[in-house]
Amino acid sequence: MSDMRYSELAELYRRLEKTTLKTLKTKFVADFLKKTPDELLEIVPYLILGKVFPDWDERELGVGEKLLIKAVSMATGVPEREIENSVRDTGDLGESVALALKKKKQRSFFSQPLTIKRVYDTLVKVAEAAGEGSQDRKMKYLANLFMDAEAEEGKYLARTVLGTMRTGVAEGLMRDAIAEAFRVKAELVERAYMLTSDFGYVAKVAKLEGNEGLSRVRIQVGKPIRPMLAQNAANVKEALIEMGGKAAFEIKYDGARVQVHRDGDRVVVYSRRLENVTKSIPDVVSAILESIKVEKAIVEGELVAVGEEGKPRPFQYVLRRFRRKYNIEEMVEKIPLELNLFDVLYVDGEALIDTPFAERRKKLEEIIAQSERIKLAEQLVTDNAEEAEKFYQRALELGHEGLMAKRLDSTYEPGNRGKKWLKIKPTMEDLDLVIIGAEWGEGRRAHLLGSFLVAAYDPHSGEFVPVGKVGSGFTDEDLVEFTKMLKPLITGGEGKYVEIEPKVVIQVTYQEIQKSPKYKSGFALRFPRYVALREDKSPEEADTIERIAQLYELQERFKAKR
Numbered sequence: 001m002s003d004m005r006y007s008e009l010a011e012l013y014r015r016l017e018k019t020t021l022k023t024l025k026t027k028f029v030a031d032f033l034k035k036t037p038d039e040l041l042e043i044v045p046y047l048i049l050g051k052v053f054p055d056w057d058e059r060e061l062g063v064g065e066k067l068l069i070k071a072v073s074m075a076t077g078v079p080e081r082e083i084e085n086s087v088r089d090t091g092d093l094g095e096s097v098a099l100a101l102k103k104k105k106q107r108s109f110f111s112q113p114l115t116i117k118r119v120y121d122t123l124v125k126v127a128e129a130a131g132e133g134s135q136d137r138k139m140k141y142l143a144n145l146f147m148d149a150e151a152e153e154g155k156y157l158a159r160t161v162l163g164t165m166r167t168g169v170a171e172g173l174m175r176d177a178i179a180e181a182f183r184v185k186a187e188l189v190e191r192a193y194m195l196t197s198d199f200g201y202v203a204k205v206a207k208l209e210g211n212e213g214l215s216r217v218r219i220q221v222g223k224p225i226r227p228m229l230a231q232n233a234a235n236v237k238e239a240l241i242e243m244g245g246k247a248a249f250e251i252k253y254d255g256a257r258v259q260v261h262r263d264g265d266r267v268v269v270y271s272r273r274l275e276n277v278t279k280s281i282p283d284v285v286s287a288i289l290e291s292i293k294v295e296k297a298i299v300e301g302e303l304v305a306v307g308e309e310g311k312p313r314p315f316q317y318v319l320r321r322f323r324r325k326y327n328i329e330e331m332v333e334k335i336p337l338e339l340n341l342f343d344v345l346y347v348d349g350e351a352l353i354d355t356p357f358a359e360r361r362k363k364l365e366e367i368i369a370q371s372e373r374i375k376l377a378e379q380l381v382t383d384n385a386e387e388a389e390k391f392y393q394r395a396l397e398l399g400h401e402g403l404m405a406k407r408l409d410s411t412y413e414p415g416n417r418g419k420k421w422l423k424i425k426p427t428m429e430d431l432d433l434v435i436i437g438a439e440w441g442e443g444r445r446a447h448l449l450g451s452f453l454v455a456a457y458d459p460h461s462g463e464f465v466p467v468g469k470v471g472s473g474f475t476d477e478d479l480v481e482f483t484k485m486l487k488p489l490i491t492g493g494e495g496k497y498v499e500i501e502p503k504v505v506i507q508v509t510y511q512e513i514q515k516s517p518k519y520k521s522g523f524a525l526r527f528p529r530y531v532a533l534r535e536d537k538s539p540e541e542a543d544t545i546e547r548i549a550q551l552y553e554l555q556e557r558f559k560a561k562r
């Protein structure tokens with residue numbers, strides 16, 4: 001038997017929703033993976049995560065609430081208006097879909113129970129429908145599924161389609177579940193996932209080839225690798241000492257990190273969060289094709305928006321380019337981009353992540369022909385602190401963020417934030433914090449969320465600990481946008497205050513960090529002010545509570561010096 005009833009998956013979602021215990025959730029997922037037939041193993045992990053495709057897959061369903069309601073209405077005969085009203089009552093589209101399905105007069109004579117494969121194949125068709133009449137086709141494909149769905153199945157199907165499944169299964173849990181299901185080592189699952197970002201593939205290897213197969217997993221052109229990250233250094237000197245007296249210093253460009261995969265004529269560009277942004281930057285893609293001198297390669301760099309006289313513009317400009325779906329050419333003119341390459345991970349059949357950084361850099365220089373749009377990150381290899389300090393000052397004067405210091409002998413560690421890369425930036429930098437609560441405004445702004453409780457991440461407990469309330473720095477449009485974005489994430493609250501699921505990261509500036517008993521973190525920001533939305537960061541990538549403590553120390557030391 002190579003297929004499985006979709007109702008079994010719905011039952012898994014239901015059980016996952018019922019418990020908050022991680023061990024239990026892991027067990028449920030592991031048990032499910034164990035009974036998943038090989039043919040489905042590449043898609044089931046994503047469905048369990050509430051997705052159809054990995055984030056880096058270009059395909060999107062492109063279905064909003066309205067279209068979904070239309071499909072359900074068509075399948076059940078319940079008028080759209082009635083479903084919309086019901087959503088207002090239940091506050092949950094999934095619930096309302098289930099209610100509509102229960103109302104359905106009768107099952108058609110030809111009704112076929114849903115299977116996982118059928119659901120998946122149909123959703124692929126939904127994603128791939130493009131061009132004239134595609135909205136209508138998407139709707140009909142979906143209606144077809146809802147026609148044969150039981151109430152419970154419909155509920156989760158709706159959540160999958162809209163990307164609102166909240167069963168508390170995240171990447172870490174999936175990793176542990178794969179390890180548990182196939183009795184393989186969690187570290188090896190993690191490693192394979194960091195190298196390929198593909199749970200479907202990793203689950204299959206784990207099942208069919210065990211630990212040995214997992215340890216044989218290599219990076220592949222076309223599958224994004226988790227980016228290696230950096231820790232902070234207080235200054236250039238400290239960085240030099242940490243690196244053993246000599247290091248490669250590079251300008252830390254303030255843009256968006258990208259990973260470029262080239263395979264012949266095909267170029268795919270992934271963002272830092274491994275989203276496929278290729279289509280939004282055709283100018284960069286063609287420049288890359290001209291600059292990379294080999295057929296197959298994976299390189300990394302920082303994509304920067306350039307303004308007048310070649311000066312860097314804030315990174316938000318690059319994100320505006322990424323977001324643009326239509327009239328892309330217009331944006332190409334408005335916001336020219338420059339790619340500063342700083343690493344190479346693969347060249348013509350050879351993975352380079354275990355090659356020392358100094359050699360990787362040499363290889364990068366060999367395979368790249370620099371051009372107006374494609375450059376190599378400016379680098380200074382030195383053991384001289386003064387020289388490095390001069391380089392740092394020059395970087396700041398040119399409007400860059402600071403410097404990166406890299407160990408010359410370091411291998412590339414996917415997904416790791418270690419000490420082999422250090423970043424050096426002026427202190428009192430802005431913080432990236434997660435919104436975990438908000439308050440409704442007053443009077444004219446009563447329908448808008450106004451003040452936001454923001455939190456730092458605590459990697460030890462996995463919790464988000466509040467450090468302040470941000471109410472200023474927002475334009476009216478910002479507030480409208482934030483209200484729209486956060487409303488579906490409201491999980492509870494009292495009076496004017498609402499609790500918000502930690503999903504959205506914002507950059508916050510402030511005057512000072514204070515010690516304060518007001519929050520559990522022990523710190524509070526003085527005069528926090530909103531700067532920008534950090535769509536490029538996941539909540540776990542927000543600044544940590546340790547970073548805040550560190551900044552507090554630096555601030556106090558600085559005060560003492562004055």
Ligand code: ATP
Pocket residue numbers: 227228229230231250251252253254255256257272302342377404423541
């Ligand atoms: P920040 O908010 O300070 O950018 P981050 O959490 O986004 O930090 P870090 O690991 O702290 O990322 O810093 C490394 C980031 O700096 C890289 O992800 C990349 O986007 C950027 N960067 C700019 N120039 C370079 C460079 N020459 N080498 C490596 N990374 C660089």
